[in-house]
Amino acid sequence: MTATSPEAETKPRVLFLDDEERILKTMSALFRSKYDVLTATEGAAALEHLQRAHVHAVVSDQRMPGMTGVDFLRKARQLSPGTVRMLLTGYSDLQAIVGSINDGEIFRYISKPWQNDQLQATVAEAVAIGVKLANVKVAASGPLRLNQRIDQALLVLSSQKELVDQVTALADGTCEVQRARTLREAVVILQIKDVGVIVAEANAESEDVALFLKLLKQKYPETVTLLVTPTADAEGAIELINQAQLFRFLAPPVTPTMLKESLDAAISHALALRATPVLLERHTVQAVSKEREAQAGSWLLDGLRTLRSRLGLSAS
Amino acid sequence: MRKFGLIQIGALIGVLALVLAFLYAKTRSYDAAAYFENEALLRQLRQVDAQWELDGLRSKMGVNTHYDPLTDPLLTLERLQREFDEKGAEAGAGTDGGASKARDALHQTIAQKTDLVEQFKSHNSILRNSLAFISIAADDVQRRVSDALASRHGDSAALATVALETNRVLLDLLKYNLSSADDRAAAIRADLERIDERGRGLPREVAASVEIFLAHAHTILREHKTVGDLLSAISAVPAGARIDDLSDRLNKWQQEATAQAQEYRSYLLGFSAVLIVLIVYFAYRLIGSYAEIARVNDELKQTNEGLEEKVTARTAELSKALDDLKESEAQLIQNEKMSSLGQMVAGVAHEINTPLGYVKGNLEIVDSRMEQIEQVEGLCSDVAHMLSTEGAKAADFRERIQTVFDAANAIRKLGLAKELKDLVKDGVYGLGQIDDIVANLRSFSRLDRAANSKFDLHEGINSTLMIAHNLLKNKGEVRREFGDIPRVLCSPSQINQVILNLVTNAAQALDERGVITITTARHDEERVRIEVADTGHGIPADVLPKIFDPFFTTKDVGKGTGLGLAIVRKIIDQHGGTIDVRSEVGKGTHFTIVLPIGRAAVESREDVEFLEQQLQAA
Numbered sequence: 001m002t003a004t005s006p007e008a009e010t011k012p013r014v015l016f017l018d019d020e021e022r023i024l025k026t027m028s029a030l031f032r033s034k035y036d037v038l039t040a041t042e043g044a045a046a047l048e049h050l051q052r053a054h055v056h057a058v059v060s061d062q063r064m065p066g067m068t069g070v071d072f073l074r075k076a077r078q079l080s081p082g083t084v085r086m087l088l089t090g091y092s093d094l095q096a097i098v099g100s101i102n103d104g105e106i107f108r109y110i111s112k113p114w115q116n117d118q119l120q121a122t123v124a125e126a127v128a129i130g131v132k133l134a135n136v137k138v139a140a141s142g143p144l145r146l147n148q149r150i151d152q153a154l155l156v157l158s159s160q161k162e163l164v165d166q167v168t169a170l171a172d173g174t175c176e177v178q179r180a181r182t183l184r185e186a187v188v189i190l191q192i193k194d195v196g197v198i199v200a201e202a203n204a205e206s207e208d209v210a211l212f213l214k215l216l217k218q219k220y221p222e223t224v225t226l227l228v229t230p231t232a233d234a235e236g237a238i239e240l241i242n243q244a245q246l247f248r249f250l251a252p253p254v255t256p257t258m259l260k261e262s263l264d265a266a267i268s269h270a271l272a273l274r275a276t277p278v279l280l281e282r283h284t285v286q287a288v289s290k291e292r293e294a295q296a297g298s299w300l301l302d303g304l305r306t307l308r309s310r311l312g313l314s315a316s
Numbered sequence: 317m318r319k320f321g322l323i324q325i326g327a328l329i330g331v332l333a334l335v336l337a338f339l340y341a342k343t344r345s346y347d348a349a350a351y352f353e354n355e356a357l358l359r360q361l362r363q364v365d366a367q368w369e370l371d372g373l374r375s376k377m378g379v380n381t382h383y384d385p386l387t388d389p390l391l392t393l394e395r396l397q398r399e400f401d402e403k404g405a406e407a408g409a410g411t412d413g414g415a416s417k418a419r420d421a422l423h424q425t426i427a428q429k430t431d432l433v434e435q436f437k438s439h440n441s442i443l444r445n446s447l448a449f450i451s452i453a454a455d456d457v458q459r460r461v462s463d464a465l466a467s468r469h470g471d472s473a474a475l476a477t478v479a480l481e482t483n484r485v486l487l488d489l490l491k492y493n494l495s496s497a498d499d500r501a502a503a504i505r506a507d508l509e510r511i512d513e514r515g516r517g518l519p520r521e522v523a524a525s526v527e528i529f530l531a532h533a534h535t536i537l538r539e540h541k542t543v544g545d546l547l548s549a550i551s552a553v554p555a556g557a558r559i560d561d562l563s564d565r566l567n568k569w570q571q572e573a574t575a576q577a578q579e580y581r582s583y584l585l586g587f588s589a590v591l592i593v594l595i596v597y598f599a600y601r602l603i604g605s606y607a608e609i610a611r612v613n614d615e616l617k618q619t620n621e622g623l624e625e626k627v628t629a630r631t632a633e634l635s636k637a638l639d640d641l642k643e644s645e646a647q648l649i650q651n652e653k654m655s656s657l658g659q660m661v662a663g664v665a666h667e668i669n670t671p672l673g674y675v676k677g678n679l680e681i682v683d684s685r686m687e688q689i690e691q692v693e694g695l696c697s698d699v700a701h702m703l704s705t706e707g708a709k710a711a712d713f714r715e716r717i718q719t720v721f722d723a724a725n726a727i728r729k730l731g732l733a734k735e736l737k738d739l740v741k742d743g744v745y746g747l748g749q750i751d752d753i754v755a756n757l758r759s760f761s762r763l764d765r766a767a768n769s770k771f772d773l774h775e776g777i778n779s780t781l782m783i784a785h786n787l788l789k790n791k792g793e794v795r796r797e798f799g800d801i802p803r804v805l806c807s808p809s810q811i812n813q814v815i816l817n818l819v820t821n822a823a824q825a826l827d828e829r830g831v832i833t834i835t836t837a838r839h840d841e842e843r844v845r846i847e848v849a850d851t852g853h854g855i856p857a858d859v860l861p862k863i864f865d866p867f868f869t870t871k872d873v874g875k876g877t878g879l880g881l882a883i884v885r886k887i888i889d890q891h892g893g894t895i896d897v898r899s900e901v902g903k904g905t906h907f908t909i910v911l912p913i914g915r916a917a918v919e920s921r922e923d924v925e926f927l928e929q930q931l932q933a934a
Contacts, residue, residue, distance in 0.1 A: 019789070020670050022742045026677040029735055063666060065790045066829070090669025091662060091786070112666075113673040116680040 011036045012127045013053060017046040017072060018061040018088070027059070030116060035127060043067030043075075050080045056130030057123060059110075062089035062096045070096055073104030082133040084126040084282065086110060088119075092234040101241055101249045102262075107282065109238045129281040136278050150175040152196030152270060154263075157186045159203050163228065163254075167199055170260050175267065183212050187303035190216075195223060196270035197263070202229035210236060211296050214244040214288045219304050221245070221283040224270040226262055228254055242286045332591065339587055342580035351570045357396055358563045364392050365555045368429075372436065372550050397426060418565045422558040429553040436546040443539035446532045447493060453529040454486040460522045470519045478518060481511045482529055489536055501537055508533055648866075649883060660816070663786035667753050671746035678739040678746070685736055688727055695720045756782040760812050770803035771811065773846065777834055780815045784823070791823045792830040792851075799837035801844045804913050810887045811911075817880045818848040818907050825852025825905060839910050843893075849906040855899040863897065 015038040016027040024039040031037050038055065040046035043066060049055060058076055062069035073085050087100050090112030100106045107129070108122050153176040156164045168177045178193055180186035189195065198216075202209045213225050226248040227240065240246040247269065248262040273279050293301075461479040465472055485507045492500045508530055515526035699716050702708045727733065759779035781794060788794055804811075815834075822832045830851040839845040855863060862868045866882040888895045892912050899905040 020674070022674045022746060023670065023677075025738065025742055026674040026681065029681045029739055030677060063786060063790055068790060089666075090673065091666035093662075112669040113676045116677055116684075119677075 012056040012131055013038060014123060014127060015040065015046060015049050015055045015058040015083075016060075017041075017043065017058065017064075017069070019064040020061070023061070030120065031123065034124075043072040046072060047075055047079065050076055050083065054134060055080065055083050056134060057084045057086065057126040059086045059088050059123065062087060062093070062100075063091055068096070068099075070099035070104055073100060073106060077103075077105055082130065082136065084130045084133070086122070086126060088112060088114065092238070094232060094234045094237060097234055097237045097241070098232070098249045098251070101237070101246055105247070106241060107245075108286075109241045111238075125284065129284065132278055132281050136276060150196070150267065150271070151194065152267075152274075153178050153189075153193040154267070155180060155186060155189055155193070155195045155198045156201075157181075157183070157198060157209065158201035158228075160201060163199065163201055166254075166256065166259060167263065170256070170263055183209070183300060184303075186212070187300060187307070190220075190307050191303065196274070197224045197226065197266045199226045199228065199263070202227060202231070208295065210240060210244070211288070211292065212300065213240065213246065214285065215293065215296060215300065215304055217244045217283065217285050218288065220307060221280045221285070222270070222273050224266045224273070226250060226266055228252065243288055245283045245285050332594075335587060336584075336591070339580055339584040343577050343584055351566065354566055355563065357399055358559050358566070360392075361396050362556060362559045362563075364396065365559065368433075369551050372433070372547050394426075394430075397423065418558065418562040422555070422562055425553055425555045425558045429550060429555055432546055432550045432553065436543060436550060439539050439542045439546060443493075443536060443543050446535040446539065447490075450486060450489060450529065450532040450536060453525065453532050454482050456525040457482045457522070457529050460519075460525045464519050464522050470522070471517065474514055474518060475522065478511060478514050478522065478526060481507060481514070482526065485511065485533060486529075489533055493536065493540055501541070504533070504537060652880060652883060660783055664753060664757060664783060666786050668750055671749040671753075675743045675746035675750075678743040682736055682739050682743075685732055688723075688730075688732060692720065692723045692727060695723055753782065760809075760816075768805060768807055771806050771808040772803050773801060773811065773836055773844065774798050776808055776812045777815055777836070777846075780812050780819060781834075784816060784819050787820060787823050788832070791826050792832060794819075795831060795833040797833060797835040799835070801836050801838055802913055804844055804911055806891055806911065807887075810891075814884045814887055814909070815846070815848070817884050821880070822848055822850035822852065822905070825850050825854070827853050830904075842914065843910050843912050846909045846911070847906065848909075849904060851904040854901040854903055855897075855905055856901055860897065860899055864895075 012035050014031060014035040016024055017040045018024055018027075019041050021041060024041065028037050028039060035056075038049045040049060041064075043064065046058070046060070050058070058073075060069040060072050060076075069087055069089065073087065076083060076085060085104055085106045086108045087096075087104065087106050088110045089096070092111070097109065100109060107126055110119060110122060154167065154171055155178045156167050157180045158164060159181050164177070164179045171177050175196075176193070178189045178195070180189050186198075186200075198213075200209050200213060209227070209229075213227065216223060217225065224247045225244065227246055228250045230252050232249070232251060237249060240249065247266055250258065250262060273283070458479050461475045464470055464475055485504060488500065488504045488507065492504060511526060512530055515523045515530075518526070695716070699713075699720055702713055702716055756779040759775060760783050777796070777798075781788070781796075819832065819834070826832070832851075833847070833849045835845075835847040835849070837845045837847075864881050864885045868882075885895055888909055888911070894910045896908045897905065898908075
């Protein structure tokens with residue numbers, strides 16, 4: 001780290017939002033040498049910053065008077081979709097985490113207290129992506145009406161027929177719906193079909209759907225994933241953000257409205273990812289630890305490897 | 317059995333008894349002893365009758381010189397007749413028409429015979445008299461004839477003939493009396509005619525004696541015949557036949573009676589058999605009933621015994637259930653405590669994590685900035701070294717000085733000194749924050765204080781609000797309107813728990829940003845008041861009375877135990893205080909707690925245990 005600093009205009013812009021001013025001071029001290037650091041103690045002020053100038057990355061606290069972090073991030077996503085969003089919080093509230101996935105579509109979830117170097121690395125990564133996305137026109141992944149036939153298939157990984165039927169009914173012929181009862185079946189389908197969206201149901205069986213999603217996303221970021229799970233813990237959900245870039249996290253009972261909105265968003269997002277590959281940058285995931293990866297069967301790892309080579313997709 | 321009424325059973329027993337009595341009477345109507353007595357009487361009658369006839373014959377023959385043998389049987393006969401009449405009636409012979417007639421006939425016969433015997437007695441006495449006097453009369457004739465002959469008075473031949481004739485007739489008469497031949501009577505009568513004729517011509521004395529003789533002779537002839545006739549008539553009277561007839565009838569009747577009695581006896585036997593069968597049947601039923609009753613009794617007894625056991629067992633079960641309930645109640649209270657504790661810990665963790673985050677970050681930044689400072693320090697050392705070294709070139713020296721200046725300028729330009737100062741200052745502040753939080757935690761739990769102590773409620777409220785800060789900060793404003801109140805004798809940790817619970821509820825009741833107001837005031841001389849009011853959505857009137865009930869909750873399953881306010885009320889009750897609530901939907905809820913100032917919260921052993929539990933949980 002050098003004391004010399006480039007001109008402020010050329011430095012990427014990073015916004016920090018926290019109701020504790022001292023946190024902001026620390027952030028400022030930590031990042032001002034590299035980035036143009038903006039700070040706000042309230043959601044409203046932070047949104048004003050976003051409106052005033054393009055911000056490459058934003059780091060928000062969750063618990064704040066007035067507007068919560070998730071509320072702010074949802075608004076930030078609509079206001080500035082190209083801004084990479086992160087949550088920095090000391091309170092592992094599952095509801096907040098799920099909200100940050102479904103509403104905030106955040107890039108990383110960081111816990112307080114943090115390690116400066118890790119935080120710097122994460123922010124650097126986010127800023128780099130933010131810089132790449134800055135010049136790309138990104139439509140907010142709102143609910144696009146799907147009225148034309150889509151080439152991509154939709155894979156439902158579930159042992160329950162119910163969910164398959166629900167998804168099939170909602171797809172209503174606009175795209176092909178494939179069903180996999182097991183991970184092996186899912187891998188086989190992924191090898192022969194161009195799957196854009198996966199709706200996975202975490203069931204009581206021993207299969208590690210979360211690990212599958214993480215490994216898949218790591219090698220195949222084009223896939224937009226939805227997870228339906230009745231059992232969720234905060235830590236697992238945080239991992240699904242950071243390591244799997246889970247698009248939607250659904251807790252039963254899954255209402256048709258909820259499922260339809262999620263599916264519409266996922267399909268349009270998948271289409272956007274295909275149309276604008278640079279968007280894939282946003283889906284960069286943290287590597288799964290070696291120990292964790294070792295828990296996956298070699299068939300799964302091999303299956304996922306051949307998948308990538310078959311489709312000839314470029315690694316991010 | 318039950319389908320028969322008492323009346324039917326009584327009627328049945330009555331009919332059976334009547335039938336039995338009737339049959340018994342039928343078998344008893346024939347008296348064998350009476351029959352045999354009658355038979356004996358009749359036999360006696362027959363003997364007497366036979367004896368009587370023999371006596372009559374003897375009398376006629378003159379064997380019996382007196383008449384007693386003839387009259388004795390008569391008396392005996394009459395006595396027997398009377399006896400028989402009595403016995404016969406007694407034996408029921410009178411009921412039989414045939415026997416009755418036979419008995420009447422016997423009566424008649426005996427009466428007839430008695431009459432004949434009376435006649436016989438009188439006639440026979442006349443006959444006996446003449447027979448006794450005729451010999452004397454014949455002797456008188458003989459004497460008179462001898463006298464006449466001697467005096468030569470009358471015809472002597474005629475006299476002799478009369479005397480002769482008289483003797484011959486006397487002999488014939490005596491013979492006749494023994495043989496009773498009728499031709500002899502006629503011859504005698506002819507002889508008597510002749511004597512009479514011859515006697516008329518004789519002297520008067522002779523004729524008178526002949527006349528007497530003749531009168532006697534005629535009487536003998538007449539009476540002898542009458543007596544013979546009477547005897548014949550007596551023996552002709554059919555007394556024996558009548559007796560036999562009666563005997564036969566009696567016999568027949570006896571046989572019939574015996575047969576009838578036999579018949580009824582068999583009926584009685586049959587009836588008795590039926591009765592025995594009935595009795596056996598009812599006895600069987602009775603035994604069956606008794607066995608049933610005994611069985612039911614046994615069962616009752618067993619049930620009674622079992623009941624006692626069951627009651628004991630059930631009591632044990634119940635007391636176990638009560639124990640379990642108490643245990644699960646304690647468990648639930650514990651869960652509630654752990655649940656609110658968990659929430660509190662999570663909140664406190666966030667409270668600590670925030671200062672911890674920037675203290676740590678700041679220190680790391682300070683650490684990284686040290687490099688630049690160390691660099692300047694190194695350059696300064698070099699300059700100092702050069703100054704102390706002789707022979708150093710001025711140009712080198714100037715260059716070195718310039719480097720130090722540049723480095724120092726860079727630091728100054730970055731504002732490093734101020735930045736480091738600020739970072740350290742913030743770091744110290746952050747540590748102070750953490751210190752405060754820990755102090756508040758300790759204050760909240762009051763583990764360092766006695767269970768009961770004079771407690772400053774404001775201190776408790778402040779520390780509680782600190783603990784709940786994280787929960788409250790994005791919910792709304794907290795106003796503290798503290799009055800002048802004395803310290804209160806209470807269990808601080810429990811009162812803090814109460815305030816935390818009410819504040820937490822208030823925060824949850826706020827839909828959007830609202831106000832939570834905590835007011836303290838002196839209620840009266842002996843009590844203080846704590847009010848917790850919110851401007852939240854309020855509690856509906858139908859729910860309000862239930863909020864202090866255990867397990868009542870409006871939260872989703874698993875989100876709340878429903879024990880929070882129940883525990884609050886329990887704690888306040890144990891402190892001798894009161895808690896009231898009023899609420900209006902859309903306006904907010906207002907809790908009012910009134911606590912005694914000096915009252916010891918601990919009143920009983922149980923309370924002490926409860927308090928200890930609470931303390932441990934806290």
